[in-house]
Amino acid sequence: MSAPAPLARHILSLADTKRLLGIRYSDWILGSPSIETGIAASSMAQDEWGHARLLYSMLKRLGFDPFEVEHERPADRYYSAPALDDPFEDWADFVAATVVVDGALAVALESFGGGNFALARSRVPKMLAEEEYHRQFGAAWFARLAGSGGEGAARVRAAALAMLPSTLAWLLPDDDLYGALVEEGAVWAGARVREACAARMGATLAAAGVGLADIEPARAGWDPERRRGPGAPAEEAVERARGDRNRALFVE
Amino acid sequence: MSSERGGLAESVYEVFARKTRGEPLRHIGYIDAPGDELARVYAWKTYDEENWFEMCVVPRGAVIPVNRADGPWAANRPGGKEGGR
Numbered sequence: 001m002s003a004p005a006p007l008a009r010h011i012l013s014l015a016d017t018k019r020l021l022g023i024r025y026s027d028w029i030l031g032s033p034s035i036e037t038g039i040a041a042s043s044m045a046q047d048e049w050g051h052a053r054l055l056y057s058m059l060k061r062l063g064f065d066p067f068e069v070e071h072e073r074p075a076d077r078y079y080s081a082p083a084l085d086d087p088f089e090d091w092a093d094f095v096a097a098t099v100v101v102d103g104a105l106a107v108a109l110e111s112f113g114g115g116n117f118a119l120a121r122s123r124v125p126k127m128l129a130e131e132e133y134h135r136q137f138g139a140a141w142f143a144r145l146a147g148s149g150g151e152g153a154a155r156v157r158a159a160a161l162a163m164l165p166s167t168l169a170w171l172l173p174d175d176d177l178y179g180a181l182v183e184e185g186a187v188w189a190g191a192r193v194r195e196a197c198a199a200r201m202g203a204t205l206a207a208a209g210v211g212l213a214d215i216e217p218a219r220a221g222w223d224p225e226r227r228r229g230p231g232a233p234a235e236e237a238v239e240r241a242r243g244d245r246n247r248a249l250f251v252e
Numbered sequence: 253m254s255s256e257r258g259g260l261a262e263s264v265y266e267v268f269a270r271k272t273r274g275e276p277l278r279h280i281g282y283i284d285a286p287g288d289e290l291a292r293v294y295a296w297k298t299y300d301e302e303n304w305f306e307m308c309v310v311p312r313g314a315v316i317p318v319n320r321a322d323g324p325w326a327a328n329r330p331g332g333k334e335g336g337r
Binding site: 034035036037039040042043044133136137139140141144 | 262283284285286287289290292293294296297298300
């Protein structure tokens with residue numbers, strides 16, 4: 001797969017992040033705090049994979065082979081947000097990711113759906129409607145842990161603080177390719193994205209003493225081709241994302 | 253009506269839904285949740301086998317039985333006993 005143009009890079013970044021987020025959610029279908037929470041995790045994982053599928057399919061219009069994109073890339077060719085490179089260590093990581101990473105994805109989708117790319121304008125609204133339940137889930141669980149005091153509050157705060165710098169850099173790329181997308185009208189300008197991000201997660205994070213405005217995006221080691229910071233998702237997750245074990249059963 | 257799970261209190265919520273505007277809401281099940289907001293999410297994600305036109309959740313403690321002294325809402329009847337699921 002050759003280096004993608006700005007629009008393709010943007011779509012790959014959204015799709016890969018959704019695919020990885022689905023995998024990280026799926027790790028908690030069993031072992032989450034209650035049966036209902038596990039069912040919600042399962043449903044959210046399926047939402048993310050469904051959205052990823054829709055986003056990957058947009059790439060066909062841009063000349064990409066969807067099979068190669070979905071099933072043949074190595075880990076270091078994934079464009080996903082760095083906060084999802086490794087499995088969540090505990091439930092606080094899951095909750096923080098629901099607010100920070102899923103929230104950033106929703107903002108990025110909102111921006112993309114509000115731009116002039118016709119496929120995004122038609123497909124993103126349904127994704128955002130499903131994402132609303134993710135927002136409610138994340139906000140309620142984050143408030144619950146943050147308000148509980150003690151270890152739960154400390155862990156969810158630490159998890160959010162660990163995820164925010166790389167996720168903000170992912171959401172707000174400070175490079176020419178992203179600038180070209182803004183120029184074309186395919187996505188919102190940075191200031192509007194920042195505003196939407198603050199509206200989406202600012203109050204939720206504040207409950208744990210995290211000031212969104214105080215967080216600096218981590219831009220060191222930025223890879224402009226993959227639209228992310230250094231590193232790559234863990235191999236085991238990429239094998240699942242590609243469906244390596246089911247390769248003989250693929251049908252299109 | 254509430255229970256402790258890992259030190260965090262949860263309550264039972266009854267779930268009602270209907271598939272079309274014209275049909276009556278019917279009781280489709282229940283979920284445990286620590287509050288109204290998560291109850292809404294859990295209900296929507298748990299009972300997602302249909303394309304519901306409308307879904308509502310009601311705290312079990314808010315349902316007052318009228319003619320029965322048994323069943324899941326019996327505890328809410330004045331002088332009632334603890335009900336089962």
